[in-house]
Amino acid sequence: MPIIKEPKGSINFITKNSRTVLERRYLKKDKSGKVCESPEQMFRRVASHIALAEKKYDKKADIKKMEDRFYSLMTEFRFLPNSPTLMNAGRSLGQLAACFVLPVEDSINGIFEAVKNAATIHKSGGGTGFSFSRLRPKNSRVGSTGGVASGPVSFMKIFNTATEQIKQGGTRRGANMAVLRVDHPDIMGFIKCKNNKRELNNFNISVGMTDRFMEAVSKESEYDLLDPRTKKPSGKLNALAVYEELISQAWATGDPGIIFLDEINRYNTTPGIGEIESTNPCGEQPLLPMEACNLGSINLTKFVISEKGRQVIDYKKLKETIHLSVRFLDNTIDMSRYPIKEIEQMVKGNRKIGLGIMGFADMLFRMSIPYDSDEAIDIAELIMSFLQKESHAASCSLAEERGVFPNFEQSVFKTKKQAHMRNATTTTIAPTGTLSIIAGCSSGIEPAFALSFVRTVMDNDKLLEVNPVFEKVARTMGFYNEILMEEIAEKGTARGNSQIPIDIRKVYVTAHDIKPEDHIRMQAAFQRHTDNAVSKTVNLPHDAKKEDVKFIYDEAFRLKCKGVTIYRDGSKENQVLSISGKGDKENGNEFLHAGKERPKILEGFTEKIKTGMGYLYVTVSEFNNKPFELFATIGKSGKSTQAKTEAIGRLISLALRSGVEVVEIIDQIKGIRGEHAVFQEGGLVYSIPDAISKVLEKRYLSTGNGEKVKPFKNQLKSNLCPECGQAIAFEEGCMTCHSCGYTKCS
Structure with missing residues (x-):
């Protein structure tokens, strides 16, 4: 960044992080x-x-x-x-405003008017919330055309595409909230609408819960689905089954969240103007x-x-x-x-x-x-x-x-x-x-995301950053040293570290040290004295059960929160680590990023397979029983074929080290056809990349008797900021980089 000459009386206590974010x-x-x-x-x-x-x-x-x-x-x-x-x-x-809510009317003109208005708001720097509850359900009749409606979720995809094309002030894409009432006939499709992680990636989604629904859940009874146009019953669902599906989806993916519409409208200060149906x-x-x-x-x-x-x-x-x-x-x-x-x-x-x-x-x-x-x-x-x-x-x-x-x-x-x-x-x-980065403090009402973390700067230099309050206490009490701080950065917590006095460990807790019930109690405490609502994430460990999510939702309703968001560690595809990454060794992901140095010794295997261009030798090196890099050579073939084979191996190695799943690599290269297909044991080999896919599939996707097994997924991915490459925290309903200020709130 350029150096700017500061005027007289400049702010000399802006931190390096703050200045980076501002610039x-x-x-x-x-x-x-x-x-x-x-x-x-x-x-x-x-x-x-x-x-x-x-x-x-x-x-x-x-x-x-x-x-x-x-x-x-x-x-x-x-x-x-x-x-x-x-x-x-x-x-x-x-x-100058950050938060907007737009109506989505049940007509083509109304829907696309909302799309246009949302684009205008995103361009100006605002985020938009919508209730899609007014839209008629999928497959219902459209009187003016004689056709059938495609339903709220299909139109959400149009809003998502529009958002994709517009950057806020030329810097980032806008964020959206989609709300659907739990009594809408399309509620089950809405709950599952983010299963395909490549769709609706500019949306947070929340189910609009009602008191009547929560009462039906407690009684394990059915409840009415309401036609959005007539407000009359159009079907029934078992409330507990819907609730359990909602919990299951939130546990698996982090979506959807929930908002309590009746609680929100009990505190609507202008009921004469209308009913609140969505949030930012x-x-x-x-x-x-x-x-x-x-x-x-x-x-x-x-x-x-x-x-x-x-x-x-x-x-x-x-x-x-x-x-x-x-x-x-x-x-x-x-x-x-x-x-x-x-x-x-x-x-x-x-x-x-x-x-x-x-x-x-x-x-x-x-x-x-x-x-x-x-x-x-x-x-x-x-x-x-x-x-x-x-x-x-x-x-x-x-x-x-x-x-x-x-x-x-x-x-x-x-x-x-x-x-x-x-x-x-x-x-x-x-x-x-x-x-909070600009101000040099912790975010909102969230617990600290880390006491210490390692930032990688230019030329891969490592810069240790320590929470300033914790550092001051550590130095005053005489237990500060960089080795200890690096150890805290690796583990993500000071708890259990005998080098730190027990009373200090008790005070200096981070997000994942805190039990779910304490997260929700804190949110409720603030909500009791807040006109609007509270943005907070209840962080759960990776091994949390669906029952833990249910407990949080039940408690949020009981304690009169206006909504709640949970996040189970590792449940999103681009999940974010709150630690240095070194501590991820136990999960087998230490070297799953491009740019990570290669271990000096790796074990693996080499397999010979016949192709139409000659015998192919595929060597795969493994780390923690997972493929880390791949080398491929072709015997007695021209230099051009050798070069292409080597290039394929290098690109696959790069993908593996960047965290791409082996099943995804197999899907991409399997079945590619070349000039000379050849039969060999196990079937037809179409080309060199097809041969490589067969080696990988045999090793990683099959049991000893050839039966297909479910491909492995990393339990915890090291998640890095797409702009600066540093670790990101998941808090306040957003992904936030505490190094450069990158945020993604959907």
Whole structure:
């Protein structure tokens, strides 16, 4: 990245990771792609633009003073707004909201209008949620044409294809959420729609659960499927069978998640406007159709102070930050350029904002509180109830100054003693993947993804990175050394390490150290004091059972969460490791990546097979009884054939070392026909690549008597960021690279 001369008073405490993320994703670039803005200039650009809203309400307002306050708020990393605001404020695009929900009407015009609107939103940097529950089910009659409907899932594929073609601000593809009510006649097809991992890869999917369905599950009874047009029963399913299929799919693939529609609508603050039927892509923002929301997060690590030898929360400073952040987000509504007129009307009618937190795990570290403890639950409730109370107070204060939101008369606040609110909602716990990297803290309310990890930099140099809070404690207590930190990076946890004091091990836990019930208890604690919803992932180990998933779903419903996402380690094709990769030796995947150095000694086998071009010698080297590389030579043939044979071997070796399954390689090369087919023991050999496939198939896909067996799959793949090659974490419903800021939320 180019070196930018910083202006006077530059932010000298931006970490290397933070600067990398800013330069890759946020700072302005010229036509040649060169960064032409410093971090300070970016924050000044945003502060200046958002402060301009003050003039709308007070022509004598001191814009410069408010700009400076907003600038300090962000550059001290006490608060950061959602990514579109940092990217687009004060620039030509001008779209500042992150979350949108669009209606999908049951007509060709309505469906493709939604596709067009989604494309417009993705181009501006937003993510979109849809309910496909209004669409008539597959094979139902279409009156206007006499044909039959293809159903919601088929139309989801059209939305997915459109998303594939549009990049957000020229940097990344948009993310989508698809919701289908559990009482829709096509629900079983929807639950299974991501079985083919090559389809719908720009969608998160969630089943919209109802109280009536959950009651039927508890009674193991049937429930009604409803025709979307008439709302009348059109069939029945056994509720427990549907629930078990949903659980099975989530266990196997991570999809679908669930949202509780009735619980969401119990807290719909504007029921007079309509019913909430979907959320944004990560599930934390339930929204009405054609509604958007502006989000931001407060960094809790900035409010931990020492008092009488104890680490405590500075609530006075936190209160001041909450009030200023609410003002910032309310201003953002006025300063955003919305991509669709109907969305602008809805947003300005309800003026929803979503203020949340980040750095919660780091805050617990500093206060020596284990994440999986009752004390952590208590402090979560204490902090979030304070944020809720003060954000509502800040909104009331703004209402006195600027007036209530226009749809106030159709809201629940009309009949409450709390007479005035500027914003229909004020709090949301949103994903903070890249924001937390910029701020140098842990993500949202998630536990730490790692205490230590190894980053590979240029020329394959290894750079050890350690959580700064953990490193400080380790150095202070005298147990810090790089060998120990590398060991923690390899194992992914400090638990069980006798070199670390037991009380430290108890406090410094990571995502996979925490039991599922403690994950869901923490989510519920925050949800109890959040207007909107909570983005959090319940991480499960690879050997978790389907019963564990059922327990989480049951608990989420019982504890009145608005939805839940689970992730079983290794269940997604591109699953992400939270450790260095060295610790993956036990799973046999240490060398399954291109670029990994070859072990000095590998065992294997050589097989001779007759082809039409002569005898082929295939040598396969193995690591942990799995193919690692392949060499092929052809006897007494021309140089051209020898060269092609060698090339085939090299490419197969590259594929194997990159983690491609041997069954996939066999599928690609089996049956390729050449000039001279030949019979030999075992059947017809069409060509050199076909001969190689027969050797591999015999070795890896057959038993001793020739019976086909199910091909092996790696239990745990080392998962690397597609942009920088570093390990990624799965949290907050997204894949997030803590090195470069890459995120994929679907």
